[in-house]
Amino acid sequence: MRGTDMASPRARGLGAALRDARIEARFGLRELGRRIGVNPALLSNWELGQRVPTPEEVSNVLGALGVTGERKAWIMLLAHGVTGPSWSSVGSQADPAHYTTLIAHERVATAVTVWAPLLIPDLLQVPDYARLVFGPDLRDKQKLDQVVESRMDRNRILFGAGAVKAEMFIGSEALRNHFGDAEVMLRQTRFLKDLVGLSRTMTIQLAPSQAVTEEAFSRYALKDTSDVVYCPHRAMGVFLVGKEAASYEVTIERLRAAALSPAESLARLSVVVDQLLKEVKAQRRATDAGLNRLLTGEEPTTDESTTD
Known part of the structure; x- marks a missing residue:
């Protein structure tokens, strides 16, 4: 009304x-x-x-x-x-109405719980990783720059004097999905690793991506109303309230039970960082070798020039 x-x-x-x-x-x-x-x-x-x-x-x-x-x-x-009560916003987060409604909830949230089974959570993404996420759908560089800048601006909810309490559950598949760019994923994973030990208001825990059947969501605890649950999709966002939002409390309890502890998550992130570092070094050696052969006019070896 x-x-x-x-x-x-x-x-x-x-x-x-x-x-x-x-x-x-x-x-x-x-x-x-x-x-x-x-x-x-x-x-x-x-x-x-x-x-x-x-x-x-x-x-x-x-x-x-x-x-x-x-x-x-x-x-x-x-x-x-x-x-x-509930509402679906057609269009990605680049759509003004979708984005404005999302940050309107983040501005008034007193706490946030995030489940990200396949991608690093929006609020924890470094700029280069955000570009990889949005890049396939946003070919316009200026528009992409604006969207990435807006995403970085959103993370103020987690950092600084006004930071709110946050629980971040990241799925195992999110650490494997690096879009073919190991260097960007290395920077992203190092950032997560640093946050685990530094933040006083946020916990980051890894969980099996199959721990719950629900896809990605964020639950915002608000002072003025009951909780709101936001479910992002590629071409829309769904905002749930009332009984629809309340049902996610059971999902969050299952995530808490299935997730690694913060200390275990830190140890796992350290392993992933080491693996990515080896991958990046191997790629750099292969690139340097290829450039050297190009400069010297050397023919590639049989193994390197033969495809499977």
């Missing part, structure tokens, strides 16, 4: 989009309220997702802020479909 207290995923995403637009336009709540004839306290409630403006009210806000074009279109899309 519009105009009543609620904080559905889509309402929270709409509120975050309005807040970001206001801040970028350098408007205070009072100034914007005077422009459109709305109490600043109500504007604040809209931005927090606690109350929901009508599409007409959203249009008035965007008009006062000078928001036009594609950005206005996707914010209005949120405004027209904001009712209902």
